[in-house]
Amino acid sequence: MTSTRHDGDTWDLASSVGATATMAAVARAIATRADRRLIDDPFAAPLVRAVGIDLLTRLATGDVPPDGLVEQVAIDVAKVRARFYDEFFLEATNTGITQVVILASGLDSRAYRLPWPIGTVVYELDQPRVVEFKTRTLAALGAVPTADRRVAAVDLRDDWPAALRAAGFDPARPTAWSAEGLLGYLPPEAQDRLLDTVTELSAPESRVATENRPNPKPGDEDRTKEALNRISERWRAHSFDPDMARLRYYGERNETAPYLADRGWALTGISVRDLLAAHGLPPLRDDDLRMGDVRYVSGVRNKTTK
Numbered sequence: 001m002t003s004t005r006h007d008g009d010t011w012d013l014a015s016s017v018g019a020t021a022t023m024a025a026v027a028r029a030i031a032t033r034a035d036r037r038l039i040d041d042p043f044a045a046p047l048v049r050a051v052g053i054d055l056l057t058r059l060a061t062g063d064v065p066p067d068g069l070v071e072q073v074a075i076d077v078a079k080v081r082a083r084f085y086d087e088f089f090l091e092a093t094n095t096g097i098t099q100v101v102i103l104a105s106g107l108d109s110r111a112y113r114l115p116w117p118i119g120t121v122v123y124e125l126d127q128p129r130v131v132e133f134k135t136r137t138l139a140a141l142g143a144v145p146t147a148d149r150r151v152a153a154v155d156l157r158d159d160w161p162a163a164l165r166a167a168g169f170d171p172a173r174p175t176a177w178s179a180e181g182l183l184g185y186l187p188p189e190a191q192d193r194l195l196d197t198v199t200e201l202s203a204p205e206s207r208v209a210t211e212n213r214p215n216p217k218p219g220d221e222d223r224t225k226e227a228l229n230r231i232s233e234r235w236r237a238h239s240f241d242p243d244m245a246r247l248r249y250y251g252e253r254n255e256t257a258p259y260l261a262d263r264g265w266a267l268t269g270i271s272v273r274d275l276l277a278a279h280g281l282p283p284l285r286d287d288d289l290r291m292g293d294v295r296y297v298s299g300v301r302n303k304t305t306k
């Protein structure tokens, strides 16, 4: 099986990697409707509806039950993941950080729904059609950002700092960065470049939150691809074909947490398995997607770059 990805490929929210952002928003919409204790994203369902993929709209709005299409564990992971990043940003801004950068913002609505301290600037970076769609759609819905929201329409495999600086980013000030649900869609060397760039642009006391996926053991990736194919087949039967196994980049790569630690970041982390348990949610079973071992990591930059 070959990847459909290539250097310079682009997408909107209904195609290629962009559809994964819409699917993440579907999970948030279902999770929000089911239980607002951990996640309350009122913009997820209207954003999915605006993308216009009929099945995803019906799932997000509750017209179609998730049974068999969106597994309970995907909904539970959406809850704990949203909570992890929400808490990260609220803690970071409570320490006085006023500059936030959300890398690969997709349909994330934090710039519209978190209670940001006055004076917080939130930069959102994603592909041009993704950024433009969300800005336009939320404006049409009458949503108002709860921070000074600025966008940079970029490809994160390229030289994105120029666009970030042009939007007003100041590398001399501490920043809270997130890269949520992004890294597996970057080639390994682009992941390293991105983390190097984040480090270079981070004044002392900056913070970062992202995911660490352990490198695969023999056979792991075949099982992951088969599991993704099974999910895609279920969607395909309902006229939506995300072909998910072909969107990621596979093979060995530097693990995020040690890579960042080597560059002066002091990180802590928790696995998805432990996070589900900590929130009293059911454990993972048959984890062919290797979700349980993903660790959400966050920390502070307190040294200079090596």
Ligand SMILES: C[S@@+](CC[C@H](N)C(=O)[O-])C[C@H]1O[C@@H](n2cnc3c(N)ncnc32)[C@H](O)[C@@H]1O
Pocket (backbone or CB within 6 Å): 017, 018, 020, 021, 024, 025, 103, 104, 105, 106, 107, 108, 125, 126, 127, 130, 154, 155, 156, 157, 180, 181, 182, 185, 186
């Ligand atoms: C799984 S979605 C996650 C979106 C969002 N962070 C969330 O958790 O809902 C992956 C996101 O990464 C973005 N992305 C992936 N590769 C990218 C690239 N090379 N440049 C810009 N954005 C990229 C996609 O457009 C998409 O919005």
